[in-house]
Structures are given as C-alpha cells and as structure tokens.
Amino acid sequence: MDSYDVVVIGGGPAGYVAAIRAAQLGLKTACVDAFERGGKASLGGTCLNVGCIPSKAMLDSSEKFEMISHEAQEHGIEVTGASVNLEKMLARKAGVVDKLTGGIAYLFKKNKVTSFFGLGKLVRQEEGGWVVDAAGTEVLAKNVIVATGSSPRALPLAPFGGHIVENSGALAFDAVPGKLGVIGAGVIGLELGSVWRRLGAQVTVLEALPGFLMAADAAIGKEALKQFQKQGLEFHFGVNISAVTQDDAGVSVTYTEKDQEVTATFDKLIVSIGRVPHTAGLGAEAVGLGLDARGFVQVDSHYRTNLPGIYAIGDVIGGAMLAHKAEEEGVAVAEMLAGQAGHVNYDVIPWVIYTSPEIAWAGLTEQGAKDKGLTVKTGQFPFSANGRALGHGDPRGFVKVVADADTDRLLGVHMIGPNVSELIGEIVALMEFGASSEDLARTVHAHPTLSEVVKEAALAADKRALHM
Known part of the structure; x- marks a missing residue:
C-alpha cells in the first residue's frame, strides 16, 4: 500500500490548491477527484468546470453582444445585423474551461502531486494514518484533507431534470429560451439570468425573501435593482411557490405574491436557491466523521475535524461558498500541516x-x-x-x-x-x-x-x- 503525507479528497479550488501547496512544502501528496466533464476526468471542481469560469466566459460573450447590438452607436460605431452563433459561443466557453482544467493537471505533474480519478472514501484508521480508497486503490495517508465541495440545492417541488436546470444546465442551453424563469435572486441567479437576457430571453426572477441582495449594503441593493429592472429583468419578491409542473412545451410555476396566486409559464427554469455540502460516498458515517445538522463537516479554527489527522476545507465546511475563500483555506491547512502558521482573515x-x-x-x-x-x-x-x-x-x-x-x-x-x-x-x-x-x-x-x-x-x- 502506497503511503502519503497528505491525501486530498476533492479537486476543486480548495482541494487542488491544498494539494499543490502541500507538495510545494515538501509533503508527499495525492489528490483524489471524481469530477468529469464530457466523459473525461476534469480537475477544478464545480468552479472551473461548470461554475465560476464558464459562467464568466458566457457573461463576457453576452456582454460583448449587448455592446455591439445596443451600445456601439454611442461610440460612433455603426453595426447592423449582429447575431449570436450560440454553438460557437458555447464552444469558446468550453475551450476556456479546457485550458484551465488542463493547467491544473500540468501543475500537479510539475509539483509531483499524484492524481487519482474517481471517488475518494475514508475507510479506516490504522497505525500511521488513515486508509483511503482512492478510486479503487487503497492508500495510507498520514493526513487527509476533505475538500468535496457542494452541490446545487434542489427545490422539492421542482427536481432537476427536463426543462428545470441548475447552474451547469443553464450554461448549456442549445437555444436561447423565449421565456426564462429563475428561482432565486442571488449571485448565480443574477449572473445566469443576465447572460440569457442579453442574448434575447425574457427573464423573470422569483425570490422568496422580501428584499433584494439583502447581504449587500442597502444602498448597493437599491441601485442594483434599479439597474437590472432598467435592463428588462422582471423581479418578484416575497413569493411562495406552491406548484411546479412541466411538460414537453415548458414549465409552469404557481406562486403567491402579496396574497395573490399567479401562474407563470417558462420555456426553461433555473433553480438557484443555494448549495448543500457534498459528502455522498465519502464514508463519513462509517468512520464517525462529525457533521452538523445541515450536513457540513464540523471543524475547529485550524480546520481539524473530530477525527485526528482528518481536516476539511472549502464549501463542505460552510461559510461563504466562494472559490477564493476555499483556495485560501487550502493554503492555510497545507501550511499548518508543514508546521507553519496558516491563516485566513474572514473579515x-x-x-x-x-x-x-x-x-x-x-x-x-x-x-x-x-x-x-x-x-x-x-x-x-x-x-x-x-x-x-x-x-x-x-x-x-x-x-x-x-x-x-x-x-x-x-x-x-x-x-x-x-x-x-x-x-x-x-x-x-x-x-x-x-x-x-x-x-x-x-x-x-x-x-x-x-x-x-x-x-x-x-x-x-x-x-x-x-x-x-
């Protein structure tokens, strides 16, 4: 059985950064990751494959189209007949993702990080560390870093499938929807709604909370709502969704707003109501890894779990579900394992x-x-x-x-x-x-x-x- 100083389970921003930093510090490191895209192993997790990076690529492409179609004349640039080749736009997005995910594989090779493609599972504790099932191969890890990330939260009334999609599906429509519904006025809903609005969709956003961007400063939220409404995005706040049905033609959503019941129909529906920790297949229960009531791995201020030698970072421990926060936790825990004083300032x-x-x-x-x-x-x-x-x-x-x-x-x-x-x-x-x-x-x-x-x-x- 091969042994490692560190085995990282998960190859997203938290995991791959932790693996690279640990290797830089002289620790023998392996990373186990099961994410695949297009039938192939693809490091980078949700962020690089179906989240941060592809969404920004689509945002940039759609913003360029908006500028050419509606704003260029102000600069004295006359453009007629601009149109969208969605297939080519999606291919460009995929190319950006391929370049970055391939870059992580290169960095693993450069830093001598051993990569396993498949599920990583905690098996048992032995003298000298933890036995981890690394994609079907058992390895011994002196330390394990759990960085398995998160998954989109599904609305019980609207399970994903068909015309109802989460972020990855919303980045791969084969045609611009005529009418697009978005449940959730958070970051993902606003960004994806903006993409398809620019490309021609009529976008309606349904939000359960009574206000807009309530985590932001009130002045920012007020200005943002004004700007988005000016662009044509339609918002409904304080809604209570009672029914979601779909057929071959699209999706119907019934909701109550200000004591009035409304039914709206959409060609596609994006559900973006948050994310939940992803621990399926980790073996947490079998080894007694502590999870809280919401399923997040419990850690102390040094990312230590209740089990000696097992640490956790990134979305799977909760807090701000941001790639840069996860990356900094990856650096911090790797430096702690090397005897340094890793730290993240959450303020x-x-x-x-x-x-x-x-x-x-x-x-x-x-x-x-x-x-x-x-x-x-x-x-x-x-x-x-x-x-x-x-x-x-x-x-x-x-x-x-x-x-x-x-x-x-x-x-x-x-x-x-x-x-x-x-x-x-x-x-x-x-x-x-x-x-x-x-x-x-x-x-x-x-x-x-x-x-x-x-x-x-x-x-x-x-x-x-x-x-x-």
Missing part, C-alpha cells in the same frame, strides 16, 4: 457579482457596523463624475466607504459599477493592514482611472471630495 473576504454593472464589497455594511454598536461615517462618490467611466461609456453606480467615526478605520467598502471586481482588491489589501479612510484618501491614484472613484469616496467620508 475581509471580497464578494463579487459579475453582472453589468458589477457589484463588489468587502467588510461590514453600514447597517452591519451599526448592529455591532459602532458609530460610523460614510462617504459615497458616483462613477458619473469620473472621467474614465464617462470615456468608457459606463458611468453607472458608485463607491461607498464605511469607516469607524471614532478611529477612522475602514470597516467596509461597497461598489457597483464598471470593473469593480478588480477595484475591490485594493480595499482588501488596505483592510488587511488595518488602514483608515484617511490612508485610502491620501493614496495617489492614477488619473484618469476608475480607481479615482474609490479615493473620492474615502475623501467624501470626511466631506472633502474634490470632484463633487
């Missing part, structure tokens, strides 16, 4: 929604800070007063800074506008070092750039914005 994990306009934030919302008993000051500055945004032709949105009124420490920064997925990185770096709004305001930002809006918002927190 400054960035959140991004890749719609148009983009939405991004890090840290506390204004209300969240007040709920903690903090006295806050805020500054806000619009992209409409920024030269680069105006030249780019997209002056929508703003940046909002939330700082402690007593210490001036940055508590959170919230953005909606062009390329804010890139602008949020500056905020994360500053907050990691405990920066103040004055630090941000005094930092020189190149002109003309979108980043000047971030600086101006910080200046506005002390009522001294220069360009408004």
Whole structure:
C-alpha cells in the first residue's frame, strides 16, 4: 500500500490548491477527484468546470453582444445585423474551461502531486494514518484533507431534470429560451439570468425573501435593482411557490405574491436557491466523521475535524461558498500541516457579482457596523463624475466607504459599477493592514482611472471630495 503525507479528497479550488501547496512544502501528496466533464476526468471542481469560469466566459460573450447590438452607436460605431452563433459561443466557453482544467493537471505533474480519478472514501484508521480508497486503490495517508465541495440545492417541488436546470444546465442551453424563469435572486441567479437576457430571453426572477441582495449594503441593493429592472429583468419578491409542473412545451410555476396566486409559464427554469455540502460516498458515517445538522463537516479554527489527522476545507465546511475563500483555506491547512502558521482573515473576504454593472464589497455594511454598536461615517462618490467611466461609456453606480467615526478605520467598502471586481482588491489589501479612510484618501491614484472613484469616496467620508 502506497503511503502519503497528505491525501486530498476533492479537486476543486480548495482541494487542488491544498494539494499543490502541500507538495510545494515538501509533503508527499495525492489528490483524489471524481469530477468529469464530457466523459473525461476534469480537475477544478464545480468552479472551473461548470461554475465560476464558464459562467464568466458566457457573461463576457453576452456582454460583448449587448455592446455591439445596443451600445456601439454611442461610440460612433455603426453595426447592423449582429447575431449570436450560440454553438460557437458555447464552444469558446468550453475551450476556456479546457485550458484551465488542463493547467491544473500540468501543475500537479510539475509539483509531483499524484492524481487519482474517481471517488475518494475514508475507510479506516490504522497505525500511521488513515486508509483511503482512492478510486479503487487503497492508500495510507498520514493526513487527509476533505475538500468535496457542494452541490446545487434542489427545490422539492421542482427536481432537476427536463426543462428545470441548475447552474451547469443553464450554461448549456442549445437555444436561447423565449421565456426564462429563475428561482432565486442571488449571485448565480443574477449572473445566469443576465447572460440569457442579453442574448434575447425574457427573464423573470422569483425570490422568496422580501428584499433584494439583502447581504449587500442597502444602498448597493437599491441601485442594483434599479439597474437590472432598467435592463428588462422582471423581479418578484416575497413569493411562495406552491406548484411546479412541466411538460414537453415548458414549465409552469404557481406562486403567491402579496396574497395573490399567479401562474407563470417558462420555456426553461433555473433553480438557484443555494448549495448543500457534498459528502455522498465519502464514508463519513462509517468512520464517525462529525457533521452538523445541515450536513457540513464540523471543524475547529485550524480546520481539524473530530477525527485526528482528518481536516476539511472549502464549501463542505460552510461559510461563504466562494472559490477564493476555499483556495485560501487550502493554503492555510497545507501550511499548518508543514508546521507553519496558516491563516485566513474572514473579515475581509471580497464578494463579487459579475453582472453589468458589477457589484463588489468587502467588510461590514453600514447597517452591519451599526448592529455591532459602532458609530460610523460614510462617504459615497458616483462613477458619473469620473472621467474614465464617462470615456468608457459606463458611468453607472458608485463607491461607498464605511469607516469607524471614532478611529477612522475602514470597516467596509461597497461598489457597483464598471470593473469593480478588480477595484475591490485594493480595499482588501488596505483592510488587511488595518488602514483608515484617511490612508485610502491620501493614496495617489492614477488619473484618469476608475480607481479615482474609490479615493473620492474615502475623501467624501470626511466631506472633502474634490470632484463633487
């Protein structure tokens, strides 16, 4: 039986990063992963194969079509007869995914990580570690890292199949739906709804919660809803779905909104109501691995489970289900196993929604800070007063800074506008070092750039914005 210092079960962002980092630190490492795409092994998990990467590829392609079809004239560019070759668009998306998943296989080879394709299962504890069934081959692991990820949560009334799909199915329609229903106004629902709306679908979003983007700052949520409705997305909040039926023609959804029962029909229905931990086939019950009431693997602050030598990271332990959060946990646990002090600062994990306009934030919302008993000051500055945004032709949105009124420490920064997925990185770096709004305001930002809006918002927190 081959033995390893570390066996990682799962090859998504948490798992493959943990495996690479462990190998870099001199630990003999193997990774077991069962994900396949197109009948072939494909590392990278949901994120690279059917989530983050392909959705962004489709978002970019559909945004280019929208720009050419509806926005180019503003720039003096006359385009007629633009059309979508969906087959080619999907093939481009697949090519991007192939390149990145193949890159992980290369990195495994480069770092001497042994890769097993198939299910990984905890079998038993023996002297020297844990026996793991690695795709049918038993190996001995001194340490095991469980990184099995998550799966889409199904609506009991609407099991996946036929015209009812989750994120992966929503990225592979063979034609643009005439009418598209989306259950869930979260990140996935908004991004996928945006893709097909740009390509010509009539999109209706049904949300059980009474408000929009309630995890974001209230000002951001209000502006985002206004922008999405302007684009033609239709939203219904506080709905209670009572029946979902489908036939060859499509899907019917019956729901109650403001005490009125409504039945809507769609060609396709995307269900995006969250994700659940994926532990099927792991052997958790057989070995006594601790799971909570919702099925997440229970860990302490060092990612240790209740079983010695077994750790868990990523979506399977809950918290923010974000690829970058999972990656950082992978690095942290690998460094801990090598005797280093791995750490993840959960207070400054960035959140991004890749719609148009983009939405991004890090840290506390204004209300969240007040709920903690903090006295806050805020500054806000619009992209409409920024030269680069105006030249780019997209002056929508703003940046909002939330700082402690007593210490001036940055508590959170919230953005909606062009390329804010890139602008949020500056905020994360500053907050990691405990920066103040004055630090941000005094930092020189190149002109003309979108980043000047971030600086101006910080200046506005002390009522001294220069360009408004």
